[in-house]
Amino acid sequence: MPKALGYAARHSFSRLKTIEFDRQEAGPDEVEIDVLFCGVCHSDIHQAENDWGNTVYPCVPGHEIVGRVIKAGSAVSRHKVGDLVGVGCMVDSCQQCGSCHDGLEQYCEGPNAFLATYNGPMKPAAMAKTGTNMYGRDNTYGGYSTSLTVKEIFVLKIPEGLSPDAAAPILCAGVTTYSPLRHWEVAAGDTVGIVGFGGLGDMAVKLAIAMGAEVTVFTTTKEKIAEAAKLGAKGVLQSDSEAMEALEATFDFILSTIPEGHKVDPFVPLLKRDGSYVAVGALAPMPGYSNQQLIMGRKTLGGSSIGGIAETQEVLDFCAEHGIAPDIQIIPIQEINEAYKQVKSGDVRFRYVIDMASLKQELVDA
Amino acid sequence: MPKALGYAARHSFSRLKTIEFDRQEAGPDEVEIDVLFCGVCHSDIHQAENDWGNTVYPCVPGHEIVGRVIKAGSAVSRHKVGDLVGVGCMVDSCQQCGSCHDGLEQYCEGPNAFLATYNGPMKPAAMAKTGTNMYGRDNTYGGYSTSLTVKEIFVLKIPEGLSPDAAAPILCAGVTTYSPLRHWEVAAGDTVGIVGFGGLGDMAVKLAIAMGAEVTVFTTTKEKIAEAAKLGAKGVLQSDSEAMEALEATFDFILSTIPEGHKVDPFVPLLKRDGSYVAVGALAPMPGYSNQQLIMGRKTLGGSSIGGIAETQEVLDFCAEHGIAPDIQIIPIQEINEAYKQVKSGDVRFRYVIDMASLKQELVDA
Numbered sequence: 001m002p003k004a005l006g007y008a009a010r011h012s013f014s015r016l017k018t019i020e021f022d023r024q025e026a027g028p029d030e031v032e033i034d035v036l037f038c039g040v041c042h043s044d045i046h047q048a049e050n051d052w053g054n055t056v057y058p059c060v061p062g063h064e065i066v067g068r069v070i071k072a073g074s075a076v077s078r079h080k081v082g083d084l085v086g087v088g089c090m091v092d093s094c095q096q097c098g099s100c101h102d103g104l105e106q107y108c109e110g111p112n113a114f115l116a117t118y119n120g121p122m123k124p125a126a127m128a129k130t131g132t133n134m135y136g137r138d139n140t141y142g143g144y145s146t147s148l149t150v151k152e153i154f155v156l157k158i159p160e161g162l163s164p165d166a167a168a169p170i171l172c173a174g175v176t177t178y179s180p181l182r183h184w185e186v187a188a189g190d191t192v193g194i195v196g197f198g199g200l201g202d203m204a205v206k207l208a209i210a211m212g213a214e215v216t217v218f219t220t221t222k223e224k225i226a227e228a229a230k231l232g233a234k235g236v237l238q239s240d241s242e243a244m245e246a247l248e249a250t251f252d253f254i255l256s257t258i259p260e261g262h263k264v265d266p267f268v269p270l271l272k273r274d275g276s277y278v279a280v281g282a283l284a285p286m287p288g289y290s291n292q293q294l295i296m297g298r299k300t301l302g303g304s305s306i307g308g309i310a311e312t313q314e315v316l317d318f319c320a321e322h323g324i325a326p327d328i329q330i331i332p333i334q335e336i337n338e339a340y341k342q343v344k345s346g347d348v349r350f351r352y353v354i355d356m357a358s359l360k361q362e363l364v365d366a
Numbered sequence: 367m368p369k370a371l372g373y374a375a376r377h378s379f380s381r382l383k384t385i386e387f388d389r390q391e392a393g394p395d396e397v398e399i400d401v402l403f404c405g406v407c408h409s410d411i412h413q414a415e416n417d418w419g420n421t422v423y424p425c426v427p428g429h430e431i432v433g434r435v436i437k438a439g440s441a442v443s444r445h446k447v448g449d450l451v452g453v454g455c456m457v458d459s460c461q462q463c464g465s466c467h468d469g470l471e472q473y474c475e476g477p478n479a480f481l482a483t484y485n486g487p488m489k490p491a492a493m494a495k496t497g498t499n500m501y502g503r504d505n506t507y508g509g510y511s512t513s514l515t516v517k518e519i520f521v522l523k524i525p526e527g528l529s530p531d532a533a534a535p536i537l538c539a540g541v542t543t544y545s546p547l548r549h550w551e552v553a554a555g556d557t558v559g560i561v562g563f564g565g566l567g568d569m570a571v572k573l574a575i576a577m578g579a580e581v582t583v584f585t586t587t588k589e590k591i592a593e594a595a596k597l598g599a600k601g602v603l604q605s606d607s608e609a610m611e612a613l614e615a616t617f618d619f620i621l622s623t624i625p626e627g628h629k630v631d632p633f634v635p636l637l638k639r640d641g642s643y644v645a646v647g648a649l650a651p652m653p654g655y656s657n658q659q660l661i662m663g664r665k666t667l668g669g670s671s672i673g674g675i676a677e678t679q680e681v682l683d684f685c686a687e688h689g690i691a692p693d694i695q696i697i698p699i700q701e702i703n704e705a706y707k708q709v710k711s712g713d714v715r716f717r718y719v720i721d722m723a724s725l726k727q728e729l730v731d732a
Contacts, residue, residue, distance in 0.1 A: 099639055107639045107663060109615065183664065249475065261657070273465055273473045276666065282657040289655075291627070291648040294669030297473060298549065300642065301667045303660030 001025055002032060005363055006145030007333050008058035012050035015337045018362065019058055021141060023149045031079050031152050032071035033087065038143035039064030039168040039328075040352035042199070042259050042281075045340050047119055052283065056119055062143025063089040063117040064168040064353075066158060076152045084164060086156040086316065087148065088171035089306050090114045092135060103310040110134065118142030144333065146359055156313050159320040166325035169199060169351040170316055173326060175307035177204035177255060178315040180278045181211060183304065184253050188212025193254035193270060194233070197224045199351040200257035200281055203326055205233050207315075208255075210322040216247070218267070227349060238266065249273075249297070257281045264301055268293045278302040326351050332358030367391055368398060371729055372511030373699050374424035378416035381703045384728065385424055387507060389515045397445050397518050398437035399453065404509035405430030405534040405694075406718040408565070408625050408647070411706050413485055418649065422485055428509025429455040429483040430534040430719075432524060442518045450530060452522040452682065453514065454537035455672050456480045458501060469676040476500065484508030510699065512725055522679050525686040532691035535565060535717040536682055538672065539692060543570035543621060544681040545673035546644045547577060550619050554578025559620035559636060560599070563590045565717040566623035566647055569692055571599050573681070574621075576688040582613070584633070593715060604632065615639075615663070623647045630667055634659040644668040692717050698724030 001022040008019035026032045044061035046052060065087040069079050079085055093100050094110025108114040111130040113122035120140050125133040141148070158167045177200055186192055192213040194204045201217065208215045209232050217228040217235045225235030236243050247270045254267050256279040264286065267277055279286070280303065293299065307315065319325065327350040331339055339352045367388040374385040392398045410427035412418060431453040435445050445451055459466050460476025474480040477496040479488035486506050491499040507514070524533050543566055552558055558579040560570045567583065574581045575598050583594040583601045591601030602609050613636045620633050622645040630652065633643055645652070646669065659665065673681065685691065693716040697705055705718045 104639070109639070261654075273470070273475070279657050280661065283661065284657060285654050286657045288627075288651050288653045291645050291650065291652045291669050294667070295646065295649065295671045296669070298670050299668065301660070302665065303657050303662070304664050305661045 002147060002149070004141070004145050004147050005359055006060040006141055007336055007359070008060045008141075008144075009048040010058050012048075012055065016048065016144070019060065023147055026071045026073045026149050028073040028075040029151055029153075030073045030149050031069045031076055031085070031155055032147060032149045033065070033067040033085060033155070034070045034147055035065055035067040035143055035145060035356045037066045037165045037168045037356060038062040038354045039172065040336070040339055040343065040354065041172050042343060043172075045343060046283070048340075054119070056139040059119060060141035060144050061118050062145070063087070064171045064173070065117070065143035065148070066164045066168045066171075067147075070147070073152070078152050079155055079157070084158040086158050086167060086171050087117060087143065087150050087154065088156065088175065088312050089117055090309070091117050091140060091150050091154050094134065103308045105308050106306045116140060144336070144354065146356065146363070154309060156309070156316055159317050161320040161323075162316065163325065165330060165353050165355070166328055167316065167319075168353050169203070169326040169328065170319050171312060172306065173199045173203045173351060174207070174319060175312045175315045176200060176280050176304075177257065178207050178318065179307035179311055180255055180280060180302075180304035181208055181253075182311070184276050184278060186211050186213050186253055190214070190252040191216070191250055193218055193251045193267070194257065195254060195267065196257040196259070196281065197221075197228065198257065198259075198348060199326065202349060202351070204255050204257055205231050206324045207318070209233065210318070210324055216251075224349070244270070251275055254278070255280065260284050261286045263287050264289050265293065268299055271297060271299050273297045274299070276300045276302055278304055280304050328353045330355050334358060368513060368515070370507070370511050370513050371725055372426040372507055373702055373725070374426045374507075374510075375414040376424050378414075378421065382414065382510070385426060389513055392437045392439045392515050394439040394441040395517055395519075396439045396515050397435045397442055397451070397521055398513060398515045399431070399433040399451060399521070400436045400513055401431055401433040401509055401511060401722045403432045403531045403534045403722060404428040404720045405538065406702070406705055406709065406720065407538050408709060409538075411709060412649070414706075420485070422505040425485060426507035426510050427484050428511070429453070430537045430539070431483070431509035431514065432530045432534045432537075433513075436513070439518070444518050445521055445523070450524040452524050452533060452537050453483060453509065453516050453520065454522065454541065454678050455483055456675070457483050457506060457516050457520050460500065469674045471674050472672045482506060510702070510720065512722065512729070520675060522675070522682055525683050527686040527689075528682065529691065531696060531719050531721070532694055533682065534719050535569065535692040535694065536685050537678060539565045539569045539717060540573070540685060541673035541678045541681045542566060542646050542670075543623065544573050544684065545677055546621055546646060546668075546670035547574055547619075548677070549670065550642055550644060552577050552579050552619055556580070556618040557582070557616055559584055559617045559633070560623065561620060561633065562623040562625070562647065563587075563594065564623065564625075564714060565692065568715060568717070570621050570623055571597050572690045573684070575599065576684070576690055582617075590715070610636070617641055620644070621646065626650050627652045629653055630655050631659065634665055637663060637665050639663045640665065642666045642668050644670055646670050694719045696721050700724060
């Protein structure tokens with residue numbers, strides 16, 4: 001079995017440290033990938049610190065993975081050794097249900113839902129109605145590691161024109177914002193609001209502008225208005241009640257990337273009739289809301305989860321075509337705990353991306 | 367000016383009593399209607415008792431009006447003297463905005479929104495950005511009256527096959543449930559949930575079944591399960607956690623007719639992927655909700671307001687075609703205060719409809 005080195009949390013309260021483990025041998029339909037870069041997602045922190053109460057330890061986070069194929073199973077046809085590839089949030093799904101057939105594996109209706117790139121099945125045996133685990137694995141180790149082995153159909157092609165480090169965050173932050181923009185049919189000329197301007201908000205603004213939308217960023221930080229302008233978007237302070245009122249009934253779609261529960265009532269009046277406010281980051285309870293506001297314009301509140309495999313390939317290709325890359329800052333893996341602190345406390349606008357050469361160096365040094 | 371007799375609330379705390387007032391003379395594009403029947407909507411009570419804090423007194427409620435044309439202006443082409451006609455929740459709108467052009471006058475974006483059948487413009491001068499009232503009327507008197515004068519384009523035709531008394535509730539309860547069922551594209555074979563089983567719920571069940579849907583009623587009252595069965599729907603007690611769990615991810619659409627704020631979290635898990643929970647009755651703050659539940663199935667929470675004029679005609683014709691009539695109980699107007707008590711305290715499954723002959727008798731007796 002291929003040996004791998006990773007960075008893992010052993011407990012909710014502990015810092016991430018080196019871990020050695022075995023990856024499975026690449027089966028006929030699997031590829032083994034040498035990891036080059038891995039993005040740091042806010043979910044990594046939530047999972048490592050057991051914020052959702054479901055973490056399986058040791059926890060090796062990382063689901064924005066870019067690497068090179070170093071081994072391809074006998075039946076593999078999509079990828080070959082040497083290819084630059086990506087792995088996002090999922091490494092398997094039931095492949096039987098309606099959602100899987102529709103290319104929406106993120107909504108897999110199988111007994112265990114999809115197999116997450118780290119932390120195992122979304123519905124482990126204890127949560128499954130069948131009481132079993134079809135994947136046979138209670139835990140999975142993510143991209144904070146030297147290598148991983150994945151079914152080829154869950155492996156994406158990194159198109160030419162995307163640099164491998166900047167491509168990493170597209171695999172989660174990119175597709176998580178792209179998918180709802182497409183599903184709610186944002187089109188050229190539409191007015192789109194983006195609430196929250198961190199890693200997801202950055203991608204959301206770039207993607208919506210590339211789709212031809214007129215984009216406004218809603219932020220609580222005055223400095224971010226200038227940053228929005230650099231991307232070609234307007235910036236509005238949420239606390240500026242005059243500016244907010246002037247925007248009433250002017251938005252076709254508002255995408256919220258705020259990673260916590262938040263009031264929707266200040267934003268719903270900004271939607272036009274039949275407009276939608278979709279929150280992709282708040283895996284958390286939301287406060288109460290005015291249903292009257294929804295009724296008076298047939299408006300909706302929605303949620304959306306990452307994106308399917310086909311759509312993840314689509315957003316990678318879209319970014320290559322439109323010259324879109326997330327703002328990133330490269331770090332060695334040894335700085336991961338410091339990066340977590342920054343993401344949690346600070347108001348980090350860029351995405352941290354781990355250069356996995358720093359981890360491989362530990363093998364050399366050992 | 368035509369003299370009219372009505373029943374009005376003078377204060378939020380007073381019982382409805384007789385009022386005499388002038389109706390305007392029918393203009394070239396207006397018809398004068400002799401009122402035969404008027405349904406009693408829960409909104410009538412909310413408005414009479416100033417629950418929304420915007421009531422203009424005296425308040426003559428009633429927006430489920432069926433009557434006969436007794437005078438037609440010189441330019442009137444759609445209706446003629448003797449026609450059986452209906453008037454719903456609106457008697458005018460700006461006729462200029464996108465929503466009016468789309469036949470969705472209930473979402474009129476004009477400075478004063480639509481002119482309600484009673485209580486005047488939805489946005490009176492004080493609420494309008496222009497600070498004016500384009501309708502020139504601060505109050506309107508509804509259907510608890512002997513007659514009313516309305517622009518012909520806001521007057522509906524009561525099709526043959528509908529009895530005039532039973533047609534009345536279709537003008538509000540009917541279109542309020544029909545409109546979202548159509549907008550969210552409920553089709554034959556769909557599974558539809560109806561939450562709350564009063565006047566709106568009754569119509570919602572009948573309409574959804576006529577559209578070919580498989581309908582389940584969610585109720586808090588055990589006795590209503592048998593009543594749902596009579597209409598051809600399943601009935602489920604919301605408190606039956608086992609039954610609720612068994613229905614997880616089985617509904618395409620859930621329509622809530624509950625007339626107050628209520629938790630949506632027990633119902634969202636019952637929706638399939640991309641399903642919507644739409645609440646039409648709750649003109650009130652809703653409690654907090656789990657956004658994670660929305661995310662995990664790309665689900666939406668929505669609202670919907672009555673229906674446009676074209677759609678109101680559509681639902682009247684649909685009911686005639688499918689032999690649908692609301693369950694009603696006819697009362698003389700002198701019993702209106704007692705009926706309000708019943709609707710408020712009791713669990714009234716049918717719709718009260720006032721026979722306006724009882725009011726005209728007061729004129730004879732006077």
